[in-house]
Amino acid sequence: xxxxTYAPSDTPLAVAELVDTLSDGTKVMIxxxxxxACGEKDAKGKxxxxxxxxxxxxxxxxxxxxxDDAEIYRCEHCRTLYLPNPEEQPRTGTLSY
Ligand SMILES: [Zn+2]
Numbered sequence: 001x002x003x004x005t006y007a008p009s010d011t012p013l014a015v016a017e018l019v020d021t022l023s024d025g026t027k028v029m030i031x032x033x034x035x036x037a038c039g040e041k042d043a044k045g046k047x048x049x050x051x052x053x054x055x056x057x058x059x060x061x062x063x064x065x066x067x068d069d070a071e072i073y074r075c076e077h078c079r080t081l082y083l084p085n086p087e088e089q090p091r092t093g094t095l096s097y
Contacts, residue, residue: 015039019083022061031073031082038075038082050077 016039020028027040031052038048055074058081062072066083073082 016082020065022081026079026081028062028065028081028083031085031088033085033088035082035085038077038080040075040078040080042078048075048078048080050075052076052082055081 014032016029016032016035018027018029022028029039032039036052038050038052040048042048052073053076055072058070058072062070062081066072071084073084074080075082
């Protein structure tokens with residue numbers, strides 16, 4: 001089996017990186033490559049696993065931080081926001097899911 005080129009050599013368990021927290025407490029993460037489900041855990045440590053959907057209705061705070069037409073995904077379950085993974089873009093361009 002081929003080793004994925006994006007993986008650092010010895011990351012034990014990949015976790016999405018927290019990049020920002022909005023003033024209302026919404027967390028903003030960077031998606032892992034090909035990540036399609038939310039990796040947040042609730043207070044009991046249960047994985048959220050909500051679907052990440054492209055989201056266009058972000059407010060001014062998000063626009064100021066990430067641009068007017070930023071590519072934002074939102075977990076439909078816990079509302080955590082996700083930015084696309086920068087390593088993923090050169091290969092795939094616009095994500096189709
Ligand atoms: Zn979630």
